[in-house]
Amino acid sequence: MTGTLFFVVLPYVCLAIFVLGHVWRYRYDKFGWTTRSSQLYERRLLRIGSPLFHFGILLVAAGHIGGLLIPESWTEAIGVSETAYHAVAVSLGTVAGFCTLAGAAILIYRRRTVGPVFSATTRNDKVMYVLLIGTILLGLGTTILGNLTGHPHDYRLTVSPWFRSIFYFQPDPDLIQAAPIGFRLHATAAFILFAFWPFSRLVHVFSAPLGYLTRPYIVYRSRDPRLGNRPAKRGWERVQ
Amino acid sequence: MRVMAQMAMVMNLDKCIGCHTCSVTCKQAWTNRSGVEYVWFNNVETRPGQGYPRRYEDQEQWKGGWTLNRRGRLALKGGGRLKKLFSIFSNPKLPAIADYYEPWTYDYETLTNAPLQEHTPVARPKSLLTGENTKITWSANWDDNLGGSPDHGDKDVLLKSIADKVKFEFEQTFMFYLPRICEHCLNPSCAASCPSGAIYKRAEDGIVLVDQDRCRGWRMCVSGCPYKKVYFNHRTGKAEKCTFCFPRIEVGIPTVCSETCVGRLRYIGLMLYDADRVLEAASVPADQDLYEAQRKVFLDPADPAVVAAAEKAGIPRDWIEAAQRSPVYALINKFKVALPLHPEYRTMPMVWYIPPLSPVVDIVRDTGYDAEDRGNLFAAIEALRIPIDYLAQLFTAGDAGPVDATLRRLAAMRSYMRDINLGRDPDEAIPAAVGMTGEQIYDMYRLLALAKYDERYVIPPAHAEQAHSLEELATECSLDYEGGPGMGGSGPFGESSGGSVPIAVENFHMLVERQTSDTIVDPGDKELRVNLLNWDGKGKPEGLFPPRKDES
Ligand code: SF4
Ligand code: SF4
Numbered sequence: 001m002t003g004t005l006f007f008v009v010l011p012y013v014c015l016a017i018f019v020l021g022h023v024w025r026y027r028y029d030k031f032g033w034t035t036r037s038s039q040l041y042e043r044r045l046l047r048i049g050s051p052l053f054h055f056g057i058l059l060v061a062a063g064h065i066g067g068l069l070i071p072e073s074w075t076e077a078i079g080v081s082e083t084a085y086h087a088v089a090v091s092l093g094t095v096a097g098f099c100t101l102a103g104a105a106i107l108i109y110r111r112r113t114v115g116p117v118f119s120a121t122t123r124n125d126k127v128m129y130v131l132l133i134g135t136i137l138l139g140l141g142t143t144i145l146g147n148l149t150g151h152p153h154d155y156r157l158t159v160s161p162w163f164r165s166i167f168y169f170q171p172d173p174d175l176i177q178a179a180p181i182g183f184r185l186h187a188t189a190a191f192i193l194f195a196f197w198p199f200s201r202l203v204h205v206f207s208a209p210l211g212y213l214t215r216p217y218i219v220y221r222s223r224d225p226r227l228g229n230r231p232a233k234r235g236w237e238r239v240q
Numbered sequence: 241m242r243v244m245a246q247m248a249m250v251m252n253l254d255k256c257i258g259c260h261t262c263s264v265t266c267k268q269a270w271t272n273r274s275g276v277e278y279v280w281f282n283n284v285e286t287r288p289g290q291g292y293p294r295r296y297e298d299q300e301q302w303k304g305g306w307t308l309n310r311r312g313r314l315a316l317k318g319g320g321r322l323k324k325l326f327s328i329f330s331n332p333k334l335p336a337i338a339d340y341y342e343p344w345t346y347d348y349e350t351l352t353n354a355p356l357q358e359h360t361p362v363a364r365p366k367s368l369l370t371g372e373n374t375k376i377t378w379s380a381n382w383d384d385n386l387g388g389s390p391d392h393g394d395k396d397v398l399l400k401s402i403a404d405k406v407k408f409e410f411e412q413t414f415m416f417y418l419p420r421i422c423e424h425c426l427n428p429s430c431a432a433s434c435p436s437g438a439i440y441k442r443a444e445d446g447i448v449l450v451d452q453d454r455c456r457g458w459r460m461c462v463s464g465c466p467y468k469k470v471y472f473n474h475r476t477g478k479a480e481k482c483t484f485c486f487p488r489i490e491v492g493i494p495t496v497c498s499e500t501c502v503g504r505l506r507y508i509g510l511m512l513y514d515a516d517r518v519l520e521a522a523s524v525p526a527d528q529d530l531y532e533a534q535r536k537v538f539l540d541p542a543d544p545a546v547v548a549a550a551e552k553a554g555i556p557r558d559w560i561e562a563a564q565r566s567p568v569y570a571l572i573n574k575f576k577v578a579l580p581l582h583p584e585y586r587t588m589p590m591v592w593y594i595p596p597l598s599p600v601v602d603i604v605r606d607t608g609y610d611a612e613d614r615g616n617l618f619a620a621i622e623a624l625r626i627p628i629d630y631l632a633q634l635f636t637a638g639d640a641g642p643v644d645a646t647l648r649r650l651a652a653m654r655s656y657m658r659d660i661n662l663g664r665d666p667d668e669a670i671p672a673a674v675g676m677t678g679e680q681i682y683d684m685y686r687l688l689a690l691a692k693y694d695e696r697y698v699i700p701p702a703h704a705e706q707a708h709s710l711e712e713l714a715t716e717c718s719l720d721y722e723g724g725p726g727m728g729g730s731g732p733f734g735e736s737s738g739g740s741v742p743i744a745v746e747n748f749h750m751l752v753e754r755q756t757s758d759t760i761v762d763p764g765d766k767e768l769r770v771n772l773l774n775w776d777g778k779g780k781p782e783g784l785f786p787p788r789k790d791e792s
Pocket of ligand 2: 500505
């Protein structure tokens with residue numbers, strides 16, 4: 001029962017909020033869609049913390065995509081044994097995880113101690129930090145504990161198939177129920193974070209400016225045919 | 241030939257009295273909000289001086305603008321696209337708030353609620369960023385009128401390249417004011433640096449704007465602009481810049497800074513230019529050739545071939561006529577007395593300056609000679625190498641030739657017109673000495689000294705059959721806008737969220753809310769602040785005075 005609640009209902013609800021929330025926010029609040037950078041206030045700590053955190057978390061995200069979406073049978077089919085995969089994943093993952101965490105620690109320390117940055121922190125930001133850091137800590141903790149005890153759990157046989165099953169619309173909570181509690185907590189925290197995502201500054205992830213690589217340097221745009229910044233009243237539209 | 245039109249400005253530095261009226265009115269119109277307290281779209285700096293932000297001209301440090309790469313092609317000085325994307329998490333070249341100044345207010349409350357005491361209570365300065373007590377150490381015009389220059393005047397970037405240092409002793413120095421706005425460049429490096437493509441140049445009038453809905457706060461434009469005229473709003477997390485008062489320009493009235501300029505020294509008009517030749521002109525190898533190269537990009541609006549091409553390019557007839565009457569074109573290309581600011585940044589700036597003759601005139605007068613006499617003035621221009629070299633560093637990448645020629649033309653105008661004003665016979669040798677005719681000199685004099693409002697500002701309105709609903713003409717209820725009356729205030733994600741609100745409505749709510757604030761720095765998700773600048777003296781804004789005992 002709790003299995004269904006936490007690993008079927010919660011994921012679907014959170015994913016729905018994630019998708020619809022982004023659509024809604026994009027339509028309603030383009031102006032609020034920003035990184036809200038605080039570099040202007042302080043740059044010494046940011047210069048170390050921010051790249052450390054961001055590059056770290058990009059690696060972590062890449063690792064998750066690999067681990068969750070690619071079935072174990074596929075990697076075995078191309079001759080990568082589970083032990084080899086695990087060794088690589090754990091070492092890279094731990095390094096990336098620690099970079100992320102170290103970066104986050106610097107950033108949070110900065111947020112708390114640098115006056116202007118602290119006064120620019122909203123309640124929304126604080127909730128976001130708790131969720132994000134909580135999720136990262138749970139994930140990193142589970143990985144490290146599992147490996148320290150010497151019996152790392154092969155999540156690619158439990159968590160990953162469950163995760164994929166959500167997207168086939170044949171959710172199977174029993175799969176993840178077989179994983180240790182750490183994994184289950186991490187997954188739950190992640191889904192709650194996803195539900196909060198569209199309402200936080202994390203939306204800036206979806207504006208990674210890759211188009212910059214191909215667009216011409218100078219953008220020309222015609223003046224909005226609508227003059228001023230509100231639409232014409234009926235009967236006052238522009239004469240064509 | 242691809243004809244495009246550009247709104248451009250010329251400022252006559254001789255007439256600037258450094259009153260900062262332009263800065264203040266601009267601030268009231270555009271940056272009188274939290275998040276941009278430190279921002280001056282228009283600022284007036286005393287030269288020699290460091291400018292605002294401090295030492296912004298040092299491109300070896302800030303890497304703004306364009307440069308030529310090893311193959312002689314134009315490239316962003318701050319690095320190419322990949323480099324920009326990799327440094328996106330921490331922009332290495334972003335000026336910190338300390339390079340501008342820490343905005344502050346005063347704790348006026350203690351003046352009214354301090355207990356009876358021996359000493360008069362003082363309103364201590366409070367930082368607008370932290371709300372804590374602060375020590376004011378710098379501002380946007382801290383070195384106004386060379387204040388403090390004996391201590392830090394030598395930090396002026398331009399003095400580095402002038403061998404004989406300008407002396408900052410009171411009697412020996414020269415000084416003038418340099419009002420600066422965004423240059424609305426033909427080749428804007430701010431736009432080129434923007435990863436999101438949010439900064440664009442309007443095809444109709446060349447005004448460079450930031451699309452607030454597309455800006456994602458990557459801050460690359462701030463570093464990219466060599467004039468440091470894009471600013472980061474630290475509350476909304478978006479870049480903001482001078483808009484050339486486009487809502488006013490669209491209805492044919494000048495920018496706020498021009499309208500309110502006490503010296504009446506600003507000219508606004510259209511320039512037609514050949515968009516196909518901009519890149520070529522911006523890539524000429526020698527920095528000193530950039531002034532001439534840019535001048536050649538401009539098209540003569542009287543030339544029938546240009547008129548035909550402009551019509552083919554869809555430029556309306558009344559715009560072409562406005563370009564023909566443009567005072568800016570006359571000053572730049574006919575009389576050749578206006579020069580671009582720092583052409584060596586290769587952005588092709590479009591706010592040009594008539595260099596000041598007054599430092600020269602003052603020196604001649606102070607030495608007791610006749611400061612209207614051509615011979616004396618020419619000799620002084622010859623002798624005053626340091627001021628001339630300094631102006632050349634500003635306007636022609638160090639080439640004293642054009643500055644010299646410009647000052648001579650202005651000096652010639654002075655002495656030629658004196659004869660006329662005194663009822664003497666005009667001496668035609670004077671204009672001839674600077675390669676002009678008496679008539680040209682007189683026309684130039686008219687434009688520089690007498691021109692009325694509609695000659696200084698030749699602004700064709702945008703094709704604005706809808707001008708009725710433009711904000712500046714408040715003939716409709718200002719609350720009638722989509723989603724209105726949306727009572728301003730905060731969207732669900734803090735001040736920056738929600739759709740955009742008409743500027744007038746936004747200002748109104750800002751006022752109301754500020755007056756009801758009782759903290760100096762507001763919690764990030766509310767907009768509250770007391771701002772005395774906004775209090776017109778009528779009524780009693782809540783939060784300005786402590787509550788009465790019987791009320792609370
Ligand atoms: S001066 Fe204005 S248009 Fe030119 S680069 Fe700077 S912000 Fe852009
Ligand atoms: S208002 Fe005019 S005279 Fe006064 S500082 Fe500005 S440009 Fe100079």
